[in-house]
Each structure stands twice: as C-alpha cells, then as structure tokens.
Amino acid sequence: MPVILWDWRIALPGILLVQLGTSLLIGTVYGLSAPWPAVHFGVQVLACLILLLSILQTSNVQVPTSGEFSSRLFRMLILGIAALMVWRATEGLDLPRLDVATKVLFIWFAAVALITLGMTETALFGSIGLLMWLIPVQAFLSVLFPIPAVIVLLGILQILVALACSFLLLAEDDALTLIEVPSTDPNLAPGVHRRHSITSGARVLGYGIGYWFYTFVSRRRNTEARNG
Numbered sequence: 001m002p003v004i005l006w007d008w009r010i011a012l013p014g015i016l017l018v019q020l021g022t023s024l025l026i027g028t029v030y031g032l033s034a035p036w037p038a039v040h041f042g043v044q045v046l047a048c049l050i051l052l053l054s055i056l057q058t059s060n061v062q063v064p065t066s067g068e069f070s071s072r073l074f075r076m077l078i079l080g081i082a083a084l085m086v087w088r089a090t091e092g093l094d095l096p097r098l099d100v101a102t103k104v105l106f107i108w109f110a111a112v113a114l115i116t117l118g119m120t121e122t123a124l125f126g127s128i129g130l131l132m133w134l135i136p137v138q139a140f141l142s143v144l145f146p147i148p149a150v151i152v153l154l155g156i157l158q159i160l161v162a163l164a165c166s167f168l169l170l171a172e173d174d175a176l177t178l179i180e181v182p183s184t185d186p187n188l189a190p191g192v193h194r195r196h197s198i199t200s201g202a203r204v205l206g207y208g209i210g211y212w213f214y215t216f217v218s219r220r221r222n223t224e225a226r227n228g
Contacts, residue, residue: 003116004075007063008055011128012048019044022139030143036151043155047162051127054166058173060124082111097143106136123172127165134158
C-alpha cells in the first residue's frame with residue numbers, strides 16, 4: 001500500500017505495522033528472547049518519529065495528488081512483476097533457520113524496499129525505502145545471531161540512517177525552495193520563504209486530514225441522498 005499510494009502518511013504507519021508483525025514473528029516463532037523484539041519495534045518508532053519531525057518542517061507535509069491514477073497503475077504493475085519474480089526466486093533460495101513462509105515474506109519486504117528506492121526521486125521515500133530494507137535484514141540477522149551486541153549495533157545503524165535521512169530531507173527542501181532563514185527570523189529578505197516550523201507543519205497536516213475526512217463524509221451523504 002505505501003508503494004501504490006505513494007503517501008508518507010500511509011508509508012510511516014505501514015512501516016510500523018510491518019515492524020510490529022516482524023517483531024512478533026521472530027519473538028513467538030523463532031524464540032528471540034525478550035525484550036529484543038520490543039526493542040526492534042521501539043527503535044523503529046523512534047526512527048519514524050525523527051523522520052516525521054523533519055517532514056513537518058518541510059514542504060513534504062503537503063502531498064500532491066495530480067496525476068496519481070496513472071502513477072498508481074504503473075506502480076501496481078511493477079509490484080505484480082516483482083511478486084512473480086520473488087515467487088520464482090524463492091524456490092531455489094535457502095536462508096538458514098528460516099522456514100519457507102518466512103523466507104518468502106522477508107524477500108518480499110526486501111523487494112518492496114528496492115522498488116521504493118528505485119522509483120523515488122526524493123530523500124523522503126529514499127528514507128522510507130531504507131527503513132523498509134532494514135526490517136528484514138535486522139530480523140534475519142537477529143534470528144541467525146541472537147547476540148545482544150549484534151542487535152544493539154543494528155538498532156544504532158537504524159537510528160543513524162533515520163538521522164542522516166532527516167538531515168537530507170531538510171537540506172533537499174532548502175535546495176529546492178531557496179529557504180535561507182529559519183521560521184523564527186523576523187527579518188525576512190525579499191523572495192525568500194520561511195522554513196516551516198514543527199507547529200505549522202502539524203497544523204497543515206491536521207487541516208489536510210480534516211479536509212479529507214470532510215470531503216469523504218460529504219460524498220457519503222450525497223451518495224445516500226441519491227440512493228434514497
């Protein structure tokens with residue numbers, strides 16, 4: 001769904017949902033001792049929160065919707081081809097200590113991450129693709145080497161990736177919109193835009209979600225009125 005809809009408001013919760021399911025899988029099926037599955041999920045929450053704080057300060061908080069129908073059809077086609085390739089590739093690929101279903105699942109997660117990285121032109125979905133890629137890698141290495149030092153190093157790597165991508169988000173927005181001053185600077189030069197603060201970004205996001213919900217309810221009422 002994050003690849004098809006190409007919306008960070010869907011992608012970030014999707015990453016958390018995938019991480020939650022993967023943590024439960026390696027904890028219950030493969031016996032990774034507590035609290036490490038919970039640590040995996042907690043680190044992912046922190047990484048997504050770091051990205052969210054950067055998104056709220058940039059123009060990425062506003063999601064364009066023009067021309068999305070044809071783009072979604074193209075991405076669905078790419079996902080279908082990738083699904084066929086993963087299905088055929090997993091027949092002759094063996095991963096130690098993983099059963100067939102888990103092997104297919106982890107390879108599919110990696111394929112979705114590579115598709116995201118290959119189709120994106122921005123640091124936003126590049127960061128989402130990297131976080132998605134780290135989920136199966138972290139889970140597989142945790143099952144293969146259930147050593148606390150390895151798990152801690154993987155968590156540190158995940159946080160560093162989130163911090164680097166967060167910096168790239170801010171730097172990319174500055175390069176594209178010629179933002180040269182922070183939002184708190186009262187002396188704004190002509191032709192220079194203010195950088196969004198976290199508060200203003202959250203307000204824009206809240207207005208966008210509220211407007212979407214209002215239009216959805218209005219469409220439902222109009223449909224019910226016509227049916228009546």
